[in-house]
Amino acid sequence: MSQENKKENFFQNVYEVVKLIPEGRVTSYGAIASYLGAKGSARMVGWALIASHPMTQIPAHRVVNRVGMLTGSQHFDAPNAMQERLEQEGVQVKDNQVVEFDKLFWDPGKELL
């Protein structure tokens, strides 16, 4: 098994988890990273989401940082696409920040376990 293959596996893992996020719910990069065993490497999760751009099936808009801030909104087609999408699903967003993030937080290592 080459290391390149392992990297691909990690990316696929991220996509699988993100696709499992229920509507109206959100999670953080660190939570996904920890669930995948890449604890501490939340940046890799973010990089995987960037690579998920061509994959519109991936609800990357449901993934935010640990404070619930839509830091990745700038990477979408439009700077407000992420916020619009979240509000469309019932997630209230204020100033690029998820409202009641603590209640809407979805932990893969807890819900999927």
Place this chain on the structure above:
DNA sequence: CCAGTGACGGCTA
């Protein structure tokens, strides 16, 4: 090959 950057997170002052 070396240095800088980035959809982050945790620790220390």
Place this chain on the structure above:
DNA sequence: TTAGCCGCCACTG
């Protein structure tokens, strides 16, 4: 409590 620094890992210049 709030603000700032360092650490992870991969990619670009």
